[in-house]
Amino acid sequence: MTVPHREAGVRLSTANLTELEIRAERVGLNLADGHARQPLTPGQEKIVDRLPELFHTARRAVVPDLDREAQVTYLSVLGQHTALTEAKILSCYSSSVAMEIFARALFAAGLRRVGLIHPTFDNIPDILRGVGLGLRAVPEHVLHRADTAVLPDLDALFITTPNNPTGGVLDEPALAQWAAWCAAHNVVLALDTSFRAFDPRAQYDHYRVLADSGVEWVVIEDTGKVFPSLDLKVGFLAYATGGRLPLWRIYTDILLGVSPMILCLVTALAREGAGGGFAALHQTIARHRAGLHAALPQPTYGRWPDPGNRISVERLALPPGLDAGRVSDDLRARDVHVLPCGNFHWADRAEGAGHLRIALSRPEKDLHAGAEVIRDYLAAASAG
Ligand SMILES: Cc1ncc(COP(=O)(O)O)c(C=O)c1O
CATH class of the missing domain: 3.40.640.10 (Type I PLP-dependent aspartate aminotransferase-like (Major domain))
Structure with missing residues (x-):
């Protein structure tokens, strides 16, 4: 199926964030959009x-x-x-x-x-x-x-x-x-x-x-x-x-x-949230965040720049020299979808060029599988 609204030959990392999120819904591990896709309690x-x-x-x-x-x-x-x-x-x-x-x-x-x-x-x-x-x-x-x-x-x-x-x-x-x-x-x-x-x-x-x-x-x-x-x-x-x-x-x-x-x-x-669902959600997201951090320990695989963050997405500051647009294109080729952060810095895309955003509101096994692919990629990138 064709991807809507993109002309042939346009590099994917120049798409807006939602276009990247739509692509992630089609195939592979979707750790891109911030919508709630964790399992039901x-x-x-x-x-x-x-x-x-x-x-x-x-x-x-x-x-x-x-x-x-x-x-x-x-x-x-x-x-x-x-x-x-x-x-x-x-x-x-x-x-x-x-x-x-x-x-x-x-x-x-x-x-x-x-x-x-x-x-x-x-x-x-x-x-x-x-x-x-x-x-x-x-x-x-x-x-x-x-x-x-x-x-x-x-x-x-x-x-x-x-x-x-x-x-x-x-x-x-x-x-x-x-x-x-x-x-x-x-x-x-x-x-x-x-x-x-x-x-x-x-x-x-x-x-x-x-x-x-x-x-x-x-x-x-x-x-x-x-x-x-x-x-x-x-x-x-x-x-x-x-x-x-x-x-x-x-x-x-x-x-x-x-x-x-x-x-x-x-x-x-x-x-249901008031009766314990929100507390369960907080625990789930905290567990997913901790699992991601454990799979990609800093400083080997970059840094986690938002230590106070509790929402359902997490930024990874890539090791120096890596461009997030390029990295997310390469990860997409390995069927893992994350967002490069350039577009979040809407007034100066270069400010986000070193960051990826990874969704945590997913089944834990998807997050683990995605983190492994990211880890292998980053290990190879730093070796080569
Ligand atoms: C802070 C914030 N506001 C609004 C939106 C838009 O959400 P929706 O597409 O569900 O309307 C998003 C999407 O991720 C968002 O992150």
Whole structure:
């Protein structure tokens, strides 16, 4: 089968990250995308066994009630209590759809200058640029240190927390400082918290901090990185009403809502998460991370540059002299798919040229098999 959207002869490492992820879904060991593909827990298996029942419940119920239940259950399990009173929440097919709506709303409001965390997943800058917004890179460490003095003039500031690919989390004091700075400068503060379920440090009540500050804010949440539900998922677009962005109008230009069946599934999975599923997920990801580190000990096979990372992907800093685009092409030829990190550094691809990103949300045996191929490759590369 042909790969969509790539012209013949284009080197794969120049593709965007999603194109590489699509290729990884076809053949070989897919350690590329950050979607949840780990095995179901016993509790999740029971929910999947109940899918026909959920379907019939969804058919009978009032959809806005199911929508609210999914939002309340998911967000309260993750500590976001203030969202339930202070936010209007729009359920979307995915976080990328929420992102597209947010980007279009910024453009429609004439807010065109966006400061964006650097590095981050490339579909965020691609969507923002795609609607005609101008981007300024804001290094992740500037955001984490809340170094407000160095920012240029902006209309919006966008922060991914926990960040993909580094796992870096914006702590509560830093969020409060950015919220105060944005409020003082009439800047919209937007967060992508798609990975927050993996890291308890990202589960303080962000909405309380935002609401208390008086800033105009938007938060994009996502169940898709968390539950291994074959991409039956929801992205939530949350915001306080009364701001400048026509989010509701643009949302209704694009969709009516998410399938009530998916809303029922998200509610059931979030309840199971609260009852031990999230704790099990944290253990699984920690075990997979430790196994990967053990298979590729530093400094022989490079370095693990993100010691605090708890999300479901991990960066490997390759040994000096190796180019991640080349290495990931060579690994693909050996049927192992990982991502070269150049595109995460959307303002300066060279900054990511020495890093690979490896997904941990996979069956453990796949991760072990992939790590062995990577180890053999790196051993041969350093010998030759
Ligand atoms: C931080 C972040 N936000 C949003 C997305 C987009 O997710 P989706 O394609 O499920 O909409 C991704 C994808 O990996 C991501 O890493």
